[in-house]
Amino acid sequence: MKFIHVYATPDGESHWELLPIEFIDGGRRTELQQATGVRFISRETGDFLDFHPVGSPQYVIYLDVKVEIGLSDGTSVINEPGDVMFVEDTIGRGHTSRTLQGGICAFVPLAV
Numbered sequence: 001m002k003f004i005h006v007y008a009t010p011d012g013e014s015h016w017e018l019l020p021i022e023f024i025d026g027g028r029r030t031e032l033q034q035a036t037g038v039r040f041i042s043r044e045t046g047d048f049l050d051f052h053p054v055g056s057p058q059y060v061i062y063l064d065v066k067v068e069i070g071l072s073d074g075t076s077v078i079n080e081p082g083d084v085m086f087v088e089d090t091i092g093r094g095h096t097s098r099t100l101q102g103g104i105c106a107f108v109p110l111a112v
Helices: none
Strands: 003-008 014-018 039-043 048-052 058-062 066-071 076-079 084-088 095-101 103-109
Touching: 003 066, 014 066
Parallel strands: 003 084
Antiparallel strands: 003 014, 039 103, 048 095, 058 084, 058 103, 066 076, 066 095
16 A cells, blocks of 8 residues: 655645554554545546646545546656545646546545
């Protein structure tokens, strides 16, 4: 499992980095974060979304789908089943999304 952070720098370019998951209480859980809901999305192999920023910070949980995320800085990262991505590139061009293996992911917008 990877925990990927997608963010934008002040110049509007999107980047990504791997982050550790920070556990509390002896390493068994994380801090509670407030969310506004959850949406499950079914993606088909070959689906492509061109550059877009997110409207608000959110988690994307890749349940059984494999998706390549392209960043405006020219890099890309592949998210596989079980990976989690924290997306907060709310400014600039954002990122692309190409479905490599169809399946379902969950989008969890955070309360800001």
